[in-house]
Amino acid sequence: MGESDLKGRGGGVRTITDLARLAGVSPGTVSRALAGKSLVNAKTREKIEKLAREHGFRPNQMASGLRRQKTGVIGVAIPLGHDVRQQISDTFFMTLLGLLADELTDRGYDLMLRRVVPLSDEDWLDRFIGSGMIDGVIVIGQSDQFDRIEDVADGYLPMVVWGNHSEGQRHCVVGTDNRLGGRMAAERLIASGARNLAFLGDTAPIEFAARYAGALDVAERMGVLLRVLPTHLAPDQLGDEIAAHLSTHAGAIDGIFAATDTIAAACLAELHKRGVAVPGSVRIVGFDDLPIANQTVPPLTTIRQDIHAGARGLVDLLLRRLAGEETESLVLPPQLKIRATA
Amino acid sequence: MGESDLKGRGGGVRTITDLARLAGVSPGTVSRALAGKSLVNAKTREKIEKLAREHGFRPNQMASGLRRQKTGVIGVAIPLGHDVRQQISDTFFMTLLGLLADELTDRGYDLMLRRVVPLSDEDWLDRFIGSGMIDGVIVIGQSDQFDRIEDVADGYLPMVVWGNHSEGQRHCVVGTDNRLGGRMAAERLIASGARNLAFLGDTAPIEFAARYAGALDVAERMGVLLRVLPTHLAPDQLGDEIAAHLSTHAGAIDGIFAATDTIAAACLAELHKRGVAVPGSVRIVGFDDLPIANQTVPPLTTIRQDIHAGARGLVDLLLRRLAGEETESLVLPPQLKIRATA
DNA sequence: GAAGAATCTGCAAACGTTTGCAATTTACAC
DNA sequence: GTGTAAATTGCAAACGTTTGCAGATTCTTC
Numbered sequence: 001m002g003e004s005d006l007k008g009r010g011g012g013v014r015t016i017t018d019l020a021r022l023a024g025v026s027p028g029t030v031s032r033a034l035a036g037k038s039l040v041n042a043k044t045r046e047k048i049e050k051l052a053r054e055h056g057f058r059p060n061q062m063a064s065g066l067r068r069q070k071t072g073v074i075g076v077a078i079p080l081g082h083d084v085r086q087q088i089s090d091t092f093f094m095t096l097l098g099l100l101a102d103e104l105t106d107r108g109y110d111l112m113l114r115r116v117v118p119l120s121d122e123d124w125l126d127r128f129i130g131s132g133m134i135d136g137v138i139v140i141g142q143s144d145q146f147d148r149i150e151d152v153a154d155g156y157l158p159m160v161v162w163g164n165h166s167e168g169q170r171h172c173v174v175g176t177d178n179r180l181g182g183r184m185a186a187e188r189l190i191a192s193g194a195r196n197l198a199f200l201g202d203t204a205p206i207e208f209a210a211r212y213a214g215a216l217d218v219a220e221r222m223g224v225l226l227r228v229l230p231t232h233l234a235p236d237q238l239g240d241e242i243a244a245h246l247s248t249h250a251g252a253i254d255g256i257f258a259a260t261d262t263i264a265a266a267c268l269a270e271l272h273k274r275g276v277a278v279p280g281s282v283r284i285v286g287f288d289d290l291p292i293a294n295q296t297v298p299p300l301t302t303i304r305q306d307i308h309a310g311a312r313g314l315v316d317l318l319l320r321r322l323a324g325e326e327t328e329s330l331v332l333p334p335q336l337k338i339r340a341t342a
Numbered sequence: 343m344g345e346s347d348l349k350g351r352g353g354g355v356r357t358i359t360d361l362a363r364l365a366g367v368s369p370g371t372v373s374r375a376l377a378g379k380s381l382v383n384a385k386t387r388e389k390i391e392k393l394a395r396e397h398g399f400r401p402n403q404m405a406s407g408l409r410r411q412k413t414g415v416i417g418v419a420i421p422l423g424h425d426v427r428q429q430i431s432d433t434f435f436m437t438l439l440g441l442l443a444d445e446l447t448d449r450g451y452d453l454m455l456r457r458v459v460p461l462s463d464e465d466w467l468d469r470f471i472g473s474g475m476i477d478g479v480i481v482i483g484q485s486d487q488f489d490r491i492e493d494v495a496d497g498y499l500p501m502v503v504w505g506n507h508s509e510g511q512r513h514c515v516v517g518t519d520n521r522l523g524g525r526m527a528a529e530r531l532i533a534s535g536a537r538n539l540a541f542l543g544d545t546a547p548i549e550f551a552a553r554y555a556g557a558l559d560v561a562e563r564m565g566v567l568l569r570v571l572p573t574h575l576a577p578d579q580l581g582d583e584i585a586a587h588l589s590t591h592a593g594a595i596d597g598i599f600a601a602t603d604t605i606a607a608a609c610l611a612e613l614h615k616r617g618v619a620v621p622g623s624v625r626i627v628g629f630d631d632l633p634i635a636n637q638t639v640p641p642l643t644t645i646r647q648d649i650h651a652g653a654r655g656l657v658d659l660l661l662r663r664l665a666g667e668e669t670e671s672l673v674l675p676p677q678l679k680i681r682a683t684a
Numbered sequence: 685g686a687a688g689a690a691t692c693t694g695c696a697a698a699c700g701t702t703t704g705c706a707a708t709t710t711a712c713a714c
Numbered sequence: 715g716t717g718t719a720a721a722t723t724g725c726a727a728a729c730g731t732t733t734g735c736a737g738a739t740t741c742t743t744c
Contacts, residue, residue, distance in 0.1 A: 032693090039693085061473045063732090073475075101455055105456070110456060113453045294577075367723075369702090371722085373702055402701070409703085409729050
């Protein structure tokens with residue numbers, strides 16, 4: 001105690017130069033010692049490390065970043081393109097974000113999160129990259145920004161995107177084969193007896209469009225109708241929109257492919273409220289396999305995205321790109337998870 | 343096109359000095375122009391701004407941060423204290439994080455997310471603060487790190503914590519009155535006919551402990567039993583643990599206060615599987631009022647935390663602390679949201 | 685004990701901005 | 715025209731680190 005109660009933060013030793021003075025060496029030596037370089041004498045290093053520990057010294061990352069031209073920070077951008085309610089709310093994205101944080105931490109990187117509203121700031125990606133604050137960027141969701149991302153990809157290597165893969169695209173993407181997933185969903189619905197299908201969700205986001213397209217492939221092949229019932233993702237609007245759809249098409253639909261599990265769960269709740277039997281009268285297949293899919297009543301049949309593999313893939317590819325490699329995209333196979341709704 | 347296809351990023355103009363050369367002025371002037379200071383001639387400023395736009399120039403945030411001794415970045419730390427599975431997974435925290443991102447973006451700050459495992463790195467908070475990368479820090483959840491946070495709070499103003507408020511604590515906290523919430527939950531359970539209560543969840547985290555304590559207040563006052571049935575938060579362990587508890591105490595419990603909605607939903611699913619009538623035989627009250635609470639069957643009665651107000655409060659208080667003010671803690675009132683499970 | 689090699693250490697110049705101060709230009713009034 | 719004030723601009727020193735280079739020390743080996 002006494003005069004050392006500032007210990008741990010501050011304590012007078014803020015810079016490498018302060019510490020150098022204390023240790024009786026030059027700043028350069030301190031820097032080398034703390035960086036664990038082999039060039040510095042073992043004794044000297046120990047003394048310096050001890051002093052650093054005692055005074056709770058941490059080298060300034062800004063200065064270090066400036067000098068080394070790298071920051072140890074990966075930017076994660078979430079573009080909020082089409083949802084009017086401009087909030088990061090999607091459960092799947094948030095889960096992915098959590099896993100990314102885990103993965104990046106393990107690899108020694110920090111994560112800088114930026115919510116982005118392309119409508120009011122069309123320069124978002126260049127701004128993020130050009131800020132000098134991040135070594136690379138992961139974009140979660142292409143939203144309606146496919147073209148902008150493509151533009152940037154040509155001149156900037158360390159970027160990986162979560163989303164849908166299109167033939168011939170230039171940016172490196174990690175994501176599920178949404179179209180295949182859509183096919184699997186429709187096939188399952190039909191296999192469990194549905195003949196009048198509906199796709200429940202917005203078809204504007206490119207991932208959802210692909211899911212819909214996959215379902216449509218199957219519907220057309222089997223000669224079955226597939227309607228689109230558009231909804232938003234925001235939980236508060238969702239319920240009402242679904243209710244409206246169900247009222248309009250009561251009895252005319254016996255198989256629902258929901259764009260996400262969240263939507264499926266809301267739909268299940270609404271059907272239950274109306275006393276519609278699931279899967280007796282109406283079958284439902286979701287998408288994502290979020291934890292919630294296992295807790296609905298009845299438990300939700302869904303198309304599983306391997307979100308862990310996704311997060312790992314994103315970070316893997318990004319780090320390889322940081323090292324200069326030109327990586328290919330990674331398309332993960334979806335998996336039909338049969339529970340009780342179809 | 344042509345030689346300008348590097349436009350937008352790079353294009354040869356990387357530094358303020360490059361731009362200054364192009365504009366025929368000194369770097370200082372460019373800096374002032376871009377900062378929007380009034381000291382620079384309108385014409386000059388326009389010319390500089392035009393050039394900057396044309397070349398997609400962005401000042402380097404690292405350099406700027408170093409020089410100005412502030413970064414425009416707020417750190418958000420999520421300590422993972424007691425959960426063995428070291429992952430950011432809790433839905434409530436992730437939702438709060440999303441709202442924080444929204445709120446901070448609106449105020450012009452960036453968000454640096456750091457997952458933290460106190461067990462393997464007991465110096466986490468000092469490290470984060472001392473990194474020089476962030477202007478202030480928001481800690482989401484006290485976990486088991488109450489004391490460490492207290493230690494830091496004495497010497498570091500710009501920190502706000504989401505969590506539980508204890509009498510006489512020194513760090514600024516924003517959070518729900520968990521004890522009161524616990525009381526409300528127990529009261530509701532008893533009011534709807536329960537006489538054998540159980541608290542479902544871990545009581546180690548201080549927030550949960552307070553919820554339990556509140557319920558215990560009421561149970562003791564009413565002369566009613568309150569058991570603790572410990573669980574983890576991770577969705578995969580959760581189901582089995584709950585199943586085990588339900589098997590052990592089948593019939594002996596008629597009112598369950600779940601530490602979170604997630605736990606409550608899992609419990610509901612498990613009860614449904616067993617054919618136990620809710621709220622007929624067993625009543626349930628959750629905590630949080632996550633979107634899921636509205637989608638369970640039957641819809642979940644729960645104690646609502648005003649998460650929007652929480653996010654806003656956290657950012658508000660932090661910014662005031664950044665300005666030097668010594669703010670008080672903010673304790674939000676919980677609200678009983680009666681749906682159908684109690 | 686001296687020459688040469690091998691280790692360590694210090695010096696000083698970066699990294700790209702911002703900003704106090706001083707110098708310059710312009711505007712204005714006489 | 716001259717003098718003074720006001721408006722702009724340039725200069726150069728920071729911010730705290732890292733690192734190439736050269737100088738200084740220590741260790742080998744004869």
